[in-house]
């Protein structure tokens with residue numbers, strides 16, 4: 016699937032705190048932004064890894080949680096009307112004949128801009144893959160870490176592994192379509208919405224779903240097609256369970272991912288930048304936040320905010336070289352206040 | 359104070375440890391392969407280790423949060439712990455742990 020390219024001033028890869036604040040700094044300079052993130056919501060690590068944990072070192076905010084910081088940033092950038100392309104992996108980058116960066120996502124969104132800002136943090140969040148021998152041979156054919164189309168699992172004998180909301184939600188959603196569903200989890204406790212746990216337990220009691228308190232030891236099958244999994248547990252040892260599909264939900268991990276293929280110089284999976292513009296080795300491509308590297312770099316949110324401000328000054332000169340830029344304070348500039356919708 | 363860490367190849371290393379440091383931080387500081395993606399916030403399970411059975415009882419018990427986070431680890435055993443949740447103190451001098459598969 017490929018859609019009509021969207022042309023904008025700036026494309027930002029990553030909607031973590033630094034990508035979000037970049038919208039603000041770029042917005043003050045009249046640059047419009049589109050953001051891409053593989054997660055289903057903005058906030059990056061703050062929203063995904065520690066939404067409820069406190070942060071104490073955001074200047075002037077004594078304490079706020081990861082989610083509160085995200086919410087505050089979202090409120091702060093509202094006047095600039097950024098467009099979010101969530102649940103999408105920024106996959107490939109090329110330069111158009113007329114000198115724009117063309118970024119294509121895994122579901123075919125095409126964004127073209129003069130400036131590309133990589134705020135990819137610790138990398139894209141991707142599902143954790145169990146370190147089971149030979150699992151790669153089955154991936155995409157009979158082993159999956161996400162559900163894109165439910166119908167794909169109609170009539171299948173499914174093993175669903177994991178004990179969180181994803182495992183429970185998919186076990187419940189796929190149960191009516193599948194030939195059978197067995198939920199496999201290491202302990203008889205689930206960290207998931209109580210309502211889902213109750214529904215699952217009811218189905219198990221009625222014999223419509225199976226629950227195995229065990230871990231997966233190995234896989235059986237050939238040519239990419241599973242024929243079963245071997246389960247294990249301390250008391251019972253190992254035993255086979257026939258199935259044709261495994262869905263594994265063990266949470267997310269961060270991987271640099273496609274950004275590695277964007278043709279930029281990398282230094283230990285980070286993007287080296289200068290500390291004047293936070294530009295990468297390629298003109299027009301900037302990198303801010305946890306993804307960049309320069310001498311003395313600290314992976315802190317406040318560093319990313321500073322980087323966003325300086326990057327924006329350079330970005331506007333790339334996008335609109337003819338424009339005259341003056342330095343103004345939000346306190347005293349009616350022009351800036353109008354942009355913020357307060358004057 | 360030292361801890362003993364058996365790596366993925368089965369080789370044991372004795373690492374100088376500082377009081378108040380997390381076992382994860384000691385392993386990471388010495389450059390052994392531990393992802394510890396969340397930096398010790400009990401939010402990623404990528405600092406999973408096995409504690410030598412002789413030492414299991416000398417550690418403070420797991421919190422509910424640590425137990426729940428272990429759901430995202432693999433090959434979890436009775437002696438599984440998240441190494442970011444173990445703080446070094448003098449009684450743990452000599453603690454022996456093994457890195458879990460990642």
Ligand SMILES: Cc1cc2nc3c(=O)[nH]c(=O)nc-3n(C[C@H](O)[C@H](O)[C@H](O)COP(=O)(O)OP(=O)(O)OC[C@H]3O[C@@H](n4cnc5c(N)ncnc54)[C@H](O)[C@@H]3O)c2cc1C
Pocket residue numbers: 028029030031032033034035051052053054058059060061064065068069070071072103104105106134135136137138139140271272273274303304305306314315316317319395396397399401
């Ligand atoms: C538990 C914990 C506690 C922390 N506490 C603090 C603290 O107290 N103070 C502090 O300053 N910092 C703290 N940090 C660090 C802070 O969270 C990071 O510095 C910050 O999140 C970096 O922001 P970022 O925007 O650069 O990247 P991230 O937050 O990592 O966001 C990057 C986003 O980019 C997306 N992405 C990457 N590649 C792609 C792609 N190809 N396609 C689509 N999307 C992509 C990812 O999915 C992700 O959402 C903490 C971190 C953790 C884990």
Ligand code: FES
Pocket residue numbers: 382394395396397398399400401402403404405427440441442443
């Ligand atoms: S470092 Fe993430 S849980 Fe220990």
